[in-house]
Amino acid sequence: MSEKLTKRQKDALETKKKIVNAAKKLLSQKGFEEISIIEITKEAKVSTGSFYTYFKKKEDIISELNKLDFYNLAKTVIQMKDKTLIERLEYYCEHFLLAIERAGIETCRQWTRNNIKPLPMPEEPQFTKYQYDNKAMNSVLENAVETGELNDNFPIEDFTVQINAQLYGLMTIWCMSDSHIIGSGRIKSYISDFLTPALTTYLKK
Known part of the structure; x- marks a missing residue:
């Protein structure tokens, strides 16, 4: 049986999910070249630093x-x-x-x-x-x-x-x-x- 996730792990997964969903929404509206990491994190309501916790660059979202x-x-x-x-x-x-x-x-x-x-x-x-x-x-x-x-x-x-x-x-x-x-x-x-x-x-x- 797999171990249950801690609250910190659950929060981390939720943050990553928010970033991915925000990027997906902006991609559908504006296209990849027209969006920035700052816009993605603003849409996701997370800090810019949170983005770099999970992704090195914008292309990694794709x-x-x-x-x-x-x-x-x-x-x-x-x-x-x-x-x-x-x-x-x-x-x-x-x-x-x-x-x-x-x-x-x-x-x-x-x-x-x-x-x-x-x-x-x-x-x-x-x-x-x-x-x-x-x-x-x-x-x-x-x-x-x-x-x-x-x-x-x-x-x-x-x-x-x-x-x-x-x-x-x-x-x-x-x-x-x-x-x-x-x-x-x-x-x-x-x-x-x-x-x-x-x-x-x-x-x-």
């Missing part, structure tokens, strides 16, 4: 937001024993994009800038964001092979790259179209028209 909602998505999907592989992949892809869309378009644009020049993930520094997303999708497909849903000769790495390319593409188009083309709304057609036919050859009867 790294923190980068990990939100993604770390447990693959694990959640693997545990969906009552759903088919196609249903699980649809859930994964849709919720991947929904998490990004909830964070806001300006946050997404800054994510994209940050990750074009790969940075280590905050909690798994051995991986960049791209490597981590590949690892997550890889685990979903590997599980499908292990459970006998896919043939042993299924090309896991090829499908991992193709699925993530589709997700990154929809994310980028969402930014480029100024949110007129919503990626999460395109997942059902991608699954039914493209991914399902591609997987049919490898699905065990």
Whole structure:
């Protein structure tokens, strides 16, 4: 059983949460380049010194937001024993994009800038964001092979790259179209028209 957090630890987590939420709100209103650390701490109602307790620079806020909602998505999907592989992949892809869309378009644009020049993930520094997303999708497909849903000769790495390319593409188009083309709304057609036919050859009867 894990130890209970002390009041000081709880207060520290709450302060960090306030800073992240304040940055997220300002990002959605003004964009990354237009906000300052002073504005973030003012919005969060904490001291500027508190910011530097948790983050070295403004860009670190994006790294923190980068990990939100993604770390447990693959694990959640693997545990969906009552759903088919196609249903699980649809859930994964849709919720991947929904998490990004909830964070806001300006946050997404800054994510994209940050990750074009790969940075280590905050909690798994051995991986960049791209490597981590590949690892997550890889685990979903590997599980499908292990459970006998896919043939042993299924090309896991090829499908991992193709699925993530589709997700990154929809994310980028969402930014480029100024949110007129919503990626999460395109997942059902991608699954039914493209991914399902591609997987049919490898699905065990």
